[in-house]
Amino acid sequence: MPKMMTVGAVYFIAVQEKVFQLATFKQGMSTFSPTIYWLCAIGLSLLTAFVVRTAIRRGADKKFVLVLGFIVLLLFGNSAFYLQNQLAQPITVPLAYDFYSGNERHDLTIHYVTNKSDHRAVQYLQAGEVTLFARYYEQPAKDQPMFYYPADVTEQGRYQLMRSAYFIGNKEEMQKLINSDAIYLVLDDGEKLSTTLQLDFDRPVDEVAYHMISSSGSSNGDQQGTFKMMQNAVFDDVFIPEILQGSIDFEEISVNGKTYSVKDFPIVVKEGQLVSISLQSKAIGIDLQTMVGISGPQGILPIWILQKAPFDIRKIKEESLPHD
Amino acid sequence: MIEIQEKQQQLKLLKWLTTALILKLILLNIFPYAFYLQQLLSYGALLKSLSYFDGKTLAKRFIVIALVLVMVPLVSADTLISYWLLIFTGVIDLLIILQFGNILLAIEQRNNLRATTTDFMKKYKWVVVVVLASWTFLMHLIYVEQMILLFIGALVLFFANIALIIHVRKKSKQIKSTMHFVIFAEK
Numbered sequence: 311m312p313k314m315m316t317v318g319a320v321y322f323i324a325v326q327e328k329v330f331q332l333a334t335f336k337q338g339m340s341t342f343s344p345t346i347y348w349l350c351a352i353g354l355s356l357l358t359a360f361v362v363r364t365a366i367r368r369g370a371d372k373k374f375v376l377v378l379g380f381i382v383l384l385l386f387g388n389s390a391f392y393l394q395n396q397l398a399q400p401i402t403v404p405l406a407y408d409f410y411s412g413n414e415r416h417d418l419t420i421h422y423v424t425n426k427s428d429h430r431a432v433q434y435l436q437a438g439e440v441t442l443f444a445r446y447y448e449q450p451a452k453d454q455p456m457f458y459y460p461a462d463v464t465e466q467g468r469y470q471l472m473r474s475a476y477f478i479g480n481k482e483e484m485q486k487l488i489n490s491d492a493i494y495l496v497l498d499d500g501e502k503l504s505t506t507l508q509l510d511f512d513r514p515v516d517e518v519a520y521h522m523i524s525s526s527g528s529s530n531g532d533q534q535g536t537f538k539m540m541q542n543a544v545f546d547d548v549f550i551p552e553i554l555q556g557s558i559d560f561e562e563i564s565v566n567g568k569t570y571s572v573k574d575f576p577i578v579v580k581e582g583q584l585v586s587i588s589l590q591s592k593a594i595g596i597d598l599q600t601m602v603g604i605s606g607p608q609g610i611l612p613i614w615i616l617q618k619a620p621f622d623i624r625k626i627k628e629e630s631l632p633h634d
Numbered sequence: 635m636i637e638i639q640e641k642q643q644q645l646k647l648l649k650w651l652t653t654a655l656i657l658k659l660i661l662l663n664i665f666p667y668a669f670y671l672q673q674l675l676s677y678g679a680l681l682k683s684l685s686y687f688d689g690k691t692l693a694k695r696f697i698v699i700a701l702v703l704v705m706v707p708l709v710s711a712d713t714l715i716s717y718w719l720l721i722f723t724g725v726i727d728l729l730i731i732l733q734f735g736n737i738l739l740a741i742e743q744r745n746n747l748r749a750t751t752t753d754f755m756k757k758y759k760w761v762v763v764v765v766l767a768s769w770t771f772l773m774h775l776i777y778v779e780q781m782i783l784l785f786i787g788a789l790v791l792f793f794a795n796i797a798l799i800i801h802v803r804k805k806s807k808q809i810k811s812t813m814h815f816v817i818f819a820e821k
Contacts, residue, residue, distance in 0.1 A: 384767060392773045427714075466776050
């Protein structure tokens with residue numbers, strides 16, 4: 311029995327190491343499918359059953375050996391489940407971001423998701439010849455080495471961490487980012503992560519004259535903005551950028567307490583009236599800082615949607631598929 | 635009546651066993667090298683303790699396996715491997731303790747002491763088994779839950795080991811008390 315135990319223990323560790331080496335996050339390597347992990351787990355379980363049987367035959371306490379076998383089975387099952395939930399490669403959270411065109415200096419935060427055991431961090435962003443280095447939100451003291459992890463962790467899941475990379479650039483650099491087709495985040499070890507970015511400066515449209523009274527958003531996706539009109543205007547359309555169509559719906563507009571829906575367009579509002587716009591947004595795997603609103607000949611009445619993607623790998627992956 | 639020399643051997647065995655258990659008492663996982671030192675010292679003490687026993691036991695082989703397991707983190711620092719090590723180290727330690735339980739039982743019988751070791755070991759092993767089974771789920775948890783589960787498990791193991799140490803101390807006291815009798819009888 312002890313010999314079996316030794317062989318067993320060494321075998322378990324060796325196989326595990328091998329599986330992990332093959333499955334890990336090395337560049338260009340794809341993971342095994344979950345089936346392989348479960349097959350490994352079943353194979354190891356059969357081996358365990360054999361060891362348990364041998365031990366019992368050699369006169370060990372039957373109940374106890376069975377329980378130890380059960381613990382080992384639990385370990386295999388849990389490990390297979392754990393491996394199944396690992397990412398082959400870090401993924402980036404898509405970002406739809408409108409820069410305020412009035413600013414000279416622009417910043418953006420791109421979130422990405424890594425396995426918990428993966429402590430690499432994004433060093434810089436690469437788009438054609440533009441390179442933006444990742445920064446701390448607060449610049450570290452001089453000569454202090456840059457350790458991104460774990461300061462950049464924004465959320466923790468069961469198997470992954472949501473991390474953030476923060477970039478600052480000027481107008482020209484951002485314009486180049488907007489124009490480039492492929493933008494990569496580059497990790498410490500040189501691995502490139504492709505990103506899905508929908509960047510733009512806020513649309514060069516005229517805004518109607520208004521006073522912002524309040525703006526609110528709730529976790530179930532209700533977004534509301536209330537304005538006091540400073541001019542007479544006609545609204546005949548809902549403005550929602552292409553990437554968000556289907557995920558943000560215009561619900562209603564109320565003018566001095568009287569509500570209208572899309573069917574009632576065009577709507578005439580007068581100076582001094584209180585206008586309130588309600589939108590419903592679905593939780594989608596995209597980080598948002600985008601302008602939506604209602605528009606008409608006099609201009610647009612904007613609502614800024616600020617929304618963080620939920621930490622849901624499936625949803626993020628859905629949105630990461632290339633948009634045509 | 636057994637020889638004084640044999641009793642002294644048994645006392646030494648129990649003394650080294652106590653030393654090993656005390657070394658194991660606190661998990662020093664936070665300081666990596668302190669942990670290696672602690673593990674090596676405690677297995678060393680167990681081997682020293684075994685050297686005073688000349689019956690048949692599997693403990694030595696289990697200790698060798700345990701020493702191999704101690705060395706694994708030097709090769710690989712992988713997260714999953716560390717979970718596996720935690721469980722396998724726990725299992726091997728339990729097997730070693732159970733072997734020593736058999737030795738204690740043999741000593742009890744040799745000295746005609748009240749046989750409480752079997753009962754004690756039964757409770758001890760089920761407690762450890764439950765802790766180890768719960769720890770196989772560690773890899774699915776977020777840090778706070780992991781810390782709570784580890785802490786509760788470590789606390790339970792701590793008290794189980796304290797009970798074990800007290801048990802071993804009691805045995806060695808009982809042997810000593812029979813020795814006084816022998817010494818007085820010789821005078």
